[in-house]
Amino acid sequence: MKFVTTAVFLALALGLLSTNAVFAGAPPALTPGAFMGDFNNDGQQDVLIMDSATGALYVYVTASGIDGTPGATNVDVAQSGLLTTLTPGQSVKGVGDFNNDGRADVLIQDAAGLLVVLVNDNAVGPGSPVALDAAKTGSIATPPAGWDVIGAADANDDGNADVYVIDNGGVGGTVYTYITQAAVGGMPSVDAAGSGSPIGLPAGWLMSVVGDLNGDGLSDMMASNTAVINAGNQVYTFITAAGGVTVDVGASGNPGAVPTGWGCCAAGNLTAGNASNDFAVVNESGAGGPAGLIYVYALNDDGISVDVGASAASVGLPVGWEVAGLGDFNNDGIADTLAANTDGSLLVYLNTGPGTVSGAAFLTQMPGGWSAPDFLQGMSANEVAAQ
Numbered sequence: 001m002k003f004v005t006t007a008v009f010l011a012l013a014l015g016l017l018s019t020n021a022v023f024a025g026a027p028p029a030l031t032p033g034a035f036m037g038d039f040n041n042d043g044q045q046d047v048l049i050m051d052s053a054t055g056a057l058y059v060y061v062t063a064s065g066i067d068g069t070p071g072a073t074n075v076d077v078a079q080s081g082l083l084t085t086l087t088p089g090q091s092v093k094g095v096g097d098f099n100n101d102g103r104a105d106v107l108i109q110d111a112a113g114l115l116v117v118l119v120n121d122n123a124v125g126p127g128s129p130v131a132l133d134a135a136k137t138g139s140i141a142t143p144p145a146g147w148d149v150i151g152a153a154d155a156n157d158d159g160n161a162d163v164y165v166i167d168n169g170g171v172g173g174t175v176y177t178y179i180t181q182a183a184v185g186g187m188p189s190v191d192a193a194g195s196g197s198p199i200g201l202p203a204g205w206l207m208s209v210v211g212d213l214n215g216d217g218l219s220d221m222m223a224s225n226t227a228v229i230n231a232g233n234q235v236y237t238f239i240t241a242a243g244g245v246t247v248d249v250g251a252s253g254n255p256g257a258v259p260t261g262w263g264c265c266a267a268g269n270l271t272a273g274n275a276s277n278d279f280a281v282v283n284e285s286g287a288g289g290p291a292g293l294i295y296v297y298a299l300n301d302d303g304i305s306v307d308v309g310a311s312a313a314s315v316g317l318p319v320g321w322e323v324a325g326l327g328d329f330n331n332d333g334i335a336d337t338l339a340a341n342t343d344g345s346l347l348v349y350l351n352t353g354p355g356t357v358s359g360a361a362f363l364t365q366m367p368g369g370w371s372a373p374d375f376l377q378g379m380s381a382n383e384v385a386a387q
């Protein structure tokens with residue numbers, strides 16, 4: 001297929017960012033992240049997990065009334081279920097609603113590089129386990145060699161998740177967005193005419209977030225300069241324009257630097273009363289505060305500037321735990337924090353604001369060998385928006 005790259009390198013904007021850069025040559029830190037989405041269309045995030053030995057994909061559906069009461073059962077066993085078993089060479093690349101029926105679908109890639117959407121069956125009745133609708137499995141595209149999936153998010157605000165890829169093997173840093181199309185509840189495919197390349201990143205920059213940051217419905221991008229270890233991790237927010245495959249340079253900007261040794265970034269709306277998202281960082285090194293501490297930067301409506309007064313430290317994660325993503329697990333409009341332990345335990349901190357948590361709800365402990373598949377880069381949109 002024809003793969004058109006029309007990347008516009010924002011040399012001016014990124015030049016401003018790079019003036020204080022000190023490149024130490026350290027490999028970029030990877031951002032941990034789980035694949036989450038609302039698989040049963042009840043407004044609550046659910047968690048996709050995989051058995052690394054067999055390739056089985058399973059969804060933990062979050063129970064109604066999730067809370068932090070000791071001993072509470074926060075997984076709805078009846079609605080949870082096995083989706084499919086991947087064949088060798090296949091891997092999960094993202095979760096998003098690719099056909100606008102309110103149910104999260106699963107983006108996978110096969111050994112030949114083809115991106116395929118496994119469509120979640122919207123005919124499943126209340127109380128029954130989630131399942132796939134094999135008749136609606138849709139092929140999206142095969143990115144060129146060296147291009148990797150960043151995540152899935154609705155770039156053009158048509159209700160269908162789109163797929164972001166980045167050139168990690170060639171020129172480096174060029175982002176391309178496959179716009180997808182599907183009738184509501186139908187089979188996804190790619191809209192070649194609507195697809196395009198919104199941005200190219202300089203060397204050393206990672207895309208950390210794809211998802212709507214300024215509340216206009218169009219997915220945006222947040223990148224972090226993880227090569228800068230002496231001056232903190234700089235972050236930059238790219239606000240997109242109509243169509244979702246171009247960047248509004250004037251609306252984009254630098255929210256500020258994340259302190260040295262802190263991991264960037266998971267995004268979600270933790271502030272009641274505005275539509276813009278906020279982002280969380282984690283103290284991974286213990287520099288400048290206790291290791292494991294989560295700090296939330298509250299973003300103003302523009303999606304780029306930080307509301308310093310509303311920003312605050314949140315909970316501190318115990319040793320062995322990491323942030324897996326932000327998503328709304330109790331349908332109160334405020335994103336919660338999913339944390340994962342190396343022993344397979346999954347915990348949701350129920351946020352009520354940037355620095356306030358009402359409780360910690362234990363979801364479950366995954367069986368041995370199972371994990372919430374990690375993103376190598378970034379967080380997908382289903383982790384971003386508190387719908």
Ligand SMILES: [Ca+2]
Pocket residue numbers: 037038039040041042043044045046061062
């Ligand atoms: Ca759900």
Ligand SMILES: [Ca+2]
Pocket residue numbers: 096097098099100101102103104105120
């Ligand atoms: Ca769907």
Ligand SMILES: [Ca+2]
Pocket residue numbers: 153154155156157158159160161162179180
């Ligand atoms: Ca879309």
Ligand SMILES: [Ca+2]
Pocket residue numbers: 211212213214215216217218219220239240
């Ligand atoms: Ca936006």
